[in-house]
Amino acid sequence: MPSLPTLRPLDVAESGELLTLQRAAYVTEAQLYGDVRLPALVQTLPELLTELTAAGCLGAWLGSRLVGAVRVCEDDGVLHIGRLVVAPDLQGQGIGSRLLAAAEAATRLPRATLFTGARSTGNLRLYARCGYVESAREELRPGIQLVHLVKQLAGTR
Incomplete structure (x- = not known):
């Protein structure tokens, strides 16, 4: 296996792998919040397929294994980034940073x-x-607060 994952757009046919990765990556979030019903954990495959028709998804692959992914959607002149996930056993190795930069x-x-x-x-x-x-x-609901973040990009490359 290569030491750096290959980044490429995720094909809709790979959505089952994406859903598995997403659930694995969000387990630690569920533990952190004491909530196993986080949207990323209860999302169904049909819901994910619908989402992927409206948004792009970039995957990170080590050989044939999907090890990371990030969803992107351009709307109202803004790049919306969502569901950045990395396989739990590979977190902290720069995969998330690479996906975000890409x-x-x-x-x-x-x-x-x-x-x-x-x-x-x-x-x-x-x-x-x-x-x-x-x-x-x-405040999403009692005990769960979301932090919204923004970054100015170079734009018009």
Whole structure:
């Protein structure tokens, strides 16, 4: 297996692998929040397929194994980044940073946004290292607060 994953757009036919990776990656989030009903954990394959028709998804592959992914959608002049996931056994090795940078590099838009949970300190550190700054907080429900972040991109490349 190569030491660095190969990044490429995810094919809809690979959505089952994406759903498996997503669930594995979000287990630690569920533990952190004491909530096994997080949207990423209860999303069904038909819901994911519908989502993938409206948004792009970039995957990171080590050989034939999907080890990371990020969803992107361009809307209202903004790059919306979502569901950045990395296989639990490979977290902390730069895969998430590479996916994020590749998503940003693929757009001509001047700004990117994303959000994560306020208790997700590892995610917040990653996004800060990658140049994202907090723009707002939102109380999703009691005990769960979302942190919205934004980054100014070079744009019009």
